[in-house]
Amino acid sequence: MSDVKPLVLDVDGTFLRTDMLMECFWAGLGRAPVATLLASFRHFRHPARLKAELARIAPLRTELLPVNPEIAELALHSRMAGREVVLASASDESLVSRLAADYGLSKSVLASDGETNMKGPQKAEALVETYGVRGFDYAGDARADLPVWEQAENAIVLGRSREAQQLAARGQNVVHYAGGTNWRGLAKALRPHQWVKNGLLVLPLIAAHRFDMATLVPILWGIVAFSAAASSIYIVNDLLDLEADRLHPTKSNRPFASGVVPIQSGMFTFVALAIAALGIAASLNVGFLGIVILYMITSLAYSLRLKRLRWVDIATLAGLYTIRVVAGAAAGQVDVSIYMLIFIFPVFIALGCVKRLTELTLATTDDKLPGRGYGRGDRGDLLNVAGLGTFGALLIFFLYSVSEQGRELYPTTWLTWVAMIPMGLWLVRMVLLGWWGKQDYDPIVFAMKDKLGIGLLMITLSLMFWAAGLWAQWFGG
CATH class of the missing domain: 3.40.50.1000 (HAD superfamily/HAD-like)
Incomplete structure (x- = not known):
């Protein structure tokens, strides 16, 4: 030249x-x-x-x-x-x-x-x-x-x-x-590791003891629909957060923020995933389709505005997790207990606080988080709300155990009280790890990889099955 x-x-x-x-x-x-x-x-x-x-x-x-x-x-x-x-x-x-x-x-x-x-x-x-x-x-x-x-x-x-x-x-x-096109980067933008959250759709099946293929198969299709819907919204969230992500120590490496994947590719993928999610949902039943639409609209509102509002963002996050439980009930045509919904919501309030606690603890400055309404001075308030969420969840679980429906599904009531011990330990541990900054930016994803936490959850689930008499039913004795 x-x-x-x-x-x-x-x-x-x-x-x-x-x-x-x-x-x-x-x-x-x-x-x-x-x-x-x-x-x-x-x-x-x-x-x-x-x-x-x-x-x-x-x-x-x-x-x-x-x-x-x-x-x-x-x-x-x-x-x-x-x-x-x-x-x-x-x-x-x-x-x-x-x-x-x-x-x-x-x-x-x-x-x-x-x-x-x-x-x-x-x-x-x-x-x-x-x-x-x-x-x-x-x-x-x-x-x-x-x-x-x-x-x-x-x-x-x-x-x-x-x-x-x-x-x-x-x-x-x-x-x-x-x-x-960087196809690996595009696949990363879908955040497939986040699909584990959609395992929450199985909770109504477990709680109602409906362990049959007629219930399980539509719930699995529901998980596919929610995974597609969630990935479509993750793409929109990343596109709306480009500047904030570029100011973040780790989010700056996301595919769109780093330029690895063109914005136009993200927009096309968003449309394709949204159509797939709505198509699968419509093939299951009208109720489930309505819930998927509600989830996508709420998620878009969260990405556009709600995530920037103090406390509203945490309540919205908890609501989005709770919607997944309702969706599982709709997909499998399972009656969901009001106690379950009231129990799940404060759990996710606590975990939403853990998410913000982790971000603030790992932040390198005292400035407010990019695109969020929290600074390090809010850590104490977040810890208090997380504690209230933990206490509220355990209280509601106890009230459920002595309710008519709880005693019917879990006749050995004292075992459900024992199950509250590992459950409470898991929640308290998650809150403390967030306070210390010793977990992933997303507590749900962290929970799926945390061996000790998984152990506590398995102990809780085993005690619940015992209280329900399922072990005896399955294995005799």
Whole structure:
């Protein structure tokens, strides 16, 4: 490559491992959803205006946006060699100029200005007018870059594309860099490890002692539906939390925040998973479909607003866990005890507090958690609420054990009282581990991997089966 010709870099998908229009759209949904949606509908046919309006509604912290390390290194070496490195993008000029300043690149940028969408032929024409035909090298990643590559001295292409092969066949020098979809990253974005939470759908079956395939099979399909629904919402949550995740010590490595997976891929996957979840739910029964819809709407409300409200976020988390129990009852057509629901809710209130306690204990500053309403000064209050949740759950469990339904299902009542000991130990241990910062950011996921905790839960379950007379029924004696 010539050292005297400027190096021109496309931004979205080339210099950056993300798309600034999509970044603005999702940041806008998080900050001003109504204004963002109105702007998107109003300017849908005018991309340049849309980009300018979204950049105004949700200005990005461009220094946090993930860069493509290979292209960033190319830009650095070019600058050190005395070459001008210019950003040319269809993104809004205000954002592109800030990005160029962040990385010490040329102040002369080519970008959309609210009227002209600097993409494809428009970008090629502007570059030829500025530098002449073959007067620059150009790095891009998409089919829309073909008109620009055709006018460049050297075409730098991210990923393998048919257009790049055509350029090479015509004798143009083409330099390839790795690109394409990271399927492993996309699978990680689904958070399959979180699907263990949907095991809560089995609780009504266990509590009602309905151990038959006619009950189990629809519940298993219900778990599949909830897993798809949950993954779709996790994607939306990550897209809404891009900036907050990039400020977090570990969440900055999430697929969308780090740019490993394009935002557009996440949006397509969200739609596919949501359709799958609703389709499976509808095939089971109307009641279960209604619960899945309620879960998805509540989860979206949580992602958009509720998670930023002190205490409301914890109550919503507890409600989402409780919905899973109700969903299991609906899928398997099992009557669920009101005592179970009242018992489950304070358990998850306690675990929601544990989640925030863990985050605050592991936080590196006294500032409020990014995107949340808690700071380290709230640890004491969170500990108190977690304690109240633990006490409330045990009290309700005791009241259930002496209720008519409890005595009918668990005739040996004193054994249910004994079961409260390992149950209480498990809850107290979870709270203390959160206080000490010695568990995962998600207490449910941590609980599924915690051997001592699993042991306590198995002891509790065994005592409950004993109290119900199930051991004698299954094994005789």
